[in-house]
Every structure is written in structure tokens, then in C-alpha cells.
Amino acid sequence: MSEDLLAAGTVCWRRVPTPAGEQLLVLLIHRTKQRDVSFPKGKLDPGESMPQAAVRETLEETGLRVSLGVMLGTIHYDLNGGSRRKTVQYWAAEVTGAAALASTFTPNGEVQALEWVPAAEARARLSYRADRELYDVFLRLAEHDLLDTCTVTLLRHAKAEPRGADTPEDHLRALTAAGQQQAQILVPILEAFGPKRIRSSTARRCLETVAPLATHLGSRVRATKALSQDFWDAGDLADTRRLMGKIVKQGKNTVICSHRPVLPDLARELVLATGSVPGDYLAAAAALPPAGFSVFHISRTRPGAGILAVETYPLKH
Known part of the structure; x- marks a missing residue:
């Protein structure tokens, strides 16, 4: 069997007011050629990451600009009688009212129609079993x-x-020349998760790593010694613990740039701040190569529910 064909997509959702309260709606797409009902998704462009592809394909197929929420999982299915295998990774993605109003969608040769349906009705509309099984994960989170x-x-x-x-x-x-290139490559991948704040160690190599992202987003970098290796070497992590607790409490998408020896303690502080169950996943998420990163998904309104998902990206270039 040849190499997997990689693709990425989203389960877009929004809440709309009704006389009885808010209603959760999910977006389904009706594809023209396939005559099926599914979620926005598409193949990766050369050199593209899964998160980038999910955001780009959602925009191209629906006209909606989204940021990625919690990862829902990955589905696999065979193509051309089993000669190739397709792997699709999905994220939940909230569609804000502003994004819905700004949508540029018009029916085309790829997508015939968009349909917002009540979340409880969407599963029965989906054409494929793999999509329905993935959607069950979404429904459990919604529940x-x-x-x-x-x-x-x-x-x-x-x-x-x-x-x-x-x-x-x-x-x-x-940073070396290669490190500067890595810092540029990181920008569109990290942007897919909708970062609102950037925090960094005071070390020059950390500040230079996040500088391109900050410039692209028009954000400032909040530099703090509590994230530095010098501070960590001193052994007093009280300020680090307070900072991680503050970040969780604020509930804003945050990028934290730090150092290899410090990352395991930052991950452990996230576990403590969210009441999560520790495990081997924590060590794997903190064992990052240069420019690698791990994304921890946490409930904004119920952080005490624990870490909902972790996805790790050792940067490839």
C-alpha cells in the first residue's frame, strides 16, 4: 500500500438564541460531485501541517474563518479499492457571529450547500459511518x-x-539561521489555534522564537523570568506556579515559549491547575525538540474538568 493521503477538517459549531434559550448548531456541507453530507475537510498542500490545512480547507469550502478548538480525533478509510489509505484529522471549531456574517460562501462545483442543523439531528444526516463515529466524540463534549x-x-x-x-x-x-527559519515556519501553524497572548522566557533565544508570531498577530510578548531557565535553576517555582494558574484562570489562548528543562514543570503545573490526572502523556508532551510544541486543550468555563486533549508537534522543515 502506498503512503497515506493526509487531510484535515473541522466540525464547526455555533450557539444561537431561541425563545427557549440557546441552541447548539453544527455545520454540514453537501458536496456536489460526491452527493454526500459531511464536514469541511481537504488534503494537505505540500509542506502544510494538519492544523493549517484544517483552517484553510474550512475557509475554502465554507467561507468561514475559524480557529481550532479541541481535537476530536482521526479517521482512516481506504481509497481506490484499498490501494491507498486516507487519514483525516478533525478539530471542533466555534463559528462566531462575526465570522458567520463575514462568510463568502456561494454554491460551487465542490460544495453545493451549507446546512446549519441542531446538534442532535446532525448525526443522522451524515453519509459515512466514520464521520458519525467521530461526531460521537463531539456530542460527548457537548453533553x-x-x-x-x-x-x-x-x-x-x-x-x-x-x-x-x-x-x-x-x-x-x-537563534541560529536555522532557528530563525523555524521561528518563521511556526507562525501559520500556531496561528491556526487562535493565540491571543504570547508569553516568553526572558532569554534572547525564546524572545526571538516568538517575535515573528507576535509581529504577524500584532501582539506584544509578555516576557517573564518565571519562565526562564535561570529562574528554574534557582529552584523556587512559586512564581511559575502562580503564573500558570493565572493563565488557566484567564481562559485565553496562550503560547508559552520556554526551555527544555523547564517544560516538564510547566506541563505539571497545568495538570495541577486543572485538576487533571497525570500520566505518561505529560512526559511525551514536554519532550520537545527545538521549535517543537504541544497544545493543551482546556475548558474555558470549567477548567477543573481537566485537560481535554493534548496534541504534540515536533516541527518538521
Whole structure:
């Protein structure tokens, strides 16, 4: 069998007011050629990541600009009688009122129609069993009021110059040319998760890693010693614990750039701040190569429900 064909998509949702209260609606697409009903999705472009593709395909098929919420899972199915296999990764994605009004969708040769349907009715409309099984994950989150999520992204700084005579102080080490390239590659991938705040260690290599993202988003970087390796080496993590608790309480999508030795403690503080169950997943999420990152999904309104999902990306370029 040849290499998997990779694709990504979203289960778009919104809440609309009704006389009886809010109603949860889910977006279904009616595809023209296939004559089926499914969710927005599509193949990855060359060099594209799964998160980028999910956001781009949603925009191209529906005219809706979204940011990714909690990851729902991955489905697999065979193509051409089993000669190829398709792998599709899905995220929940809230559609704001402004995004819905700004949609540029018109019926076309790929998508004939968009249909917003009550969440309880969407499953029966879907054409494929794999989509229905994936949608069950979405329904379980909705049942427990866990769709409204925020992300905390732990990012290891990009490749930096080694410590030497030119930079005897560790915190002054700059990114290499390869590290600067990694910092640029990170921008569209991290943007897919809708970051609202950027926090960084005070070390130069961390600040340089998030600088392109901050410039692209028009955001400022909140630099703090509590995320630095020097602070971690001193052994007093009280300020770090307070900071991670504050980030969880604020409920805003936040990117945190720090250092390899510090990341496991930052991940553990996320577990403590959300009452999550620790496990092997935590070590895997913190064991990042330069410019690698892990996205932790947490309920915005019920953070005590624990970490809902974690996805890890060792940057490839």
C-alpha cells in the first residue's frame, strides 16, 4: 500500500438564541460531485501541517474563518479499492457571529450547500459511518458543556547558538539561521489555534522564537523570568506556579515559549491547575525538540474538568 493521503477538517459549531434559550448548531456541507453530507475537510498542500490545512480547507469550502478548538480525533478509510489509505484529522471549531456574517460562501462545483442543523439531528444526516463515529466524540463534549475551550501551547525555543566565548551568558544566546527559519515556519501553524497572548522566557533565544508570531498577530510578548531557565535553576517555582494558574484562570489562548528543562514543570503545573490526572502523556508532551510544541486543550468555563486533549508537534522543515 502506498503512503497515506493526509487531510484535515473541522466540525464547526455555533450557539444561537431561541425563545427557549440557546441552541447548539453544527455545520454540514453537501458536496456536489460526491452527493454526500459531511464536514469541511481537504488534503494537505505540500509542506502544510494538519492544523493549517484544517483552517484553510474550512475557509475554502465554507467561507468561514475559524480557529481550532479541541481535537476530536482521526479517521482512516481506504481509497481506490484499498490501494491507498486516507487519514483525516478533525478539530471542533466555534463559528462566531462575526465570522458567520463575514462568510463568502456561494454554491460551487465542490460544495453545493451549507446546512446549519441542531446538534442532535446532525448525526443522522451524515453519509459515512466514520464521520458519525467521530461526531460521537463531539456530542460527548457537548453533553458535558466542554466545547468552549482555550489552549495553552508549550513551545520550546528554536535552534540556538551554542554557549561559547562570544556569548558566555546563557540567556544572551541568539537563534541560529536555522532557528530563525523555524521561528518563521511556526507562525501559520500556531496561528491556526487562535493565540491571543504570547508569553516568553526572558532569554534572547525564546524572545526571538516568538517575535515573528507576535509581529504577524500584532501582539506584544509578555516576557517573564518565571519562565526562564535561570529562574528554574534557582529552584523556587512559586512564581511559575502562580503564573500558570493565572493563565488557566484567564481562559485565553496562550503560547508559552520556554526551555527544555523547564517544560516538564510547566506541563505539571497545568495538570495541577486543572485538576487533571497525570500520566505518561505529560512526559511525551514536554519532550520537545527545538521549535517543537504541544497544545493543551482546556475548558474555558470549567477548567477543573481537566485537560481535554493534548496534541504534540515536533516541527518538521
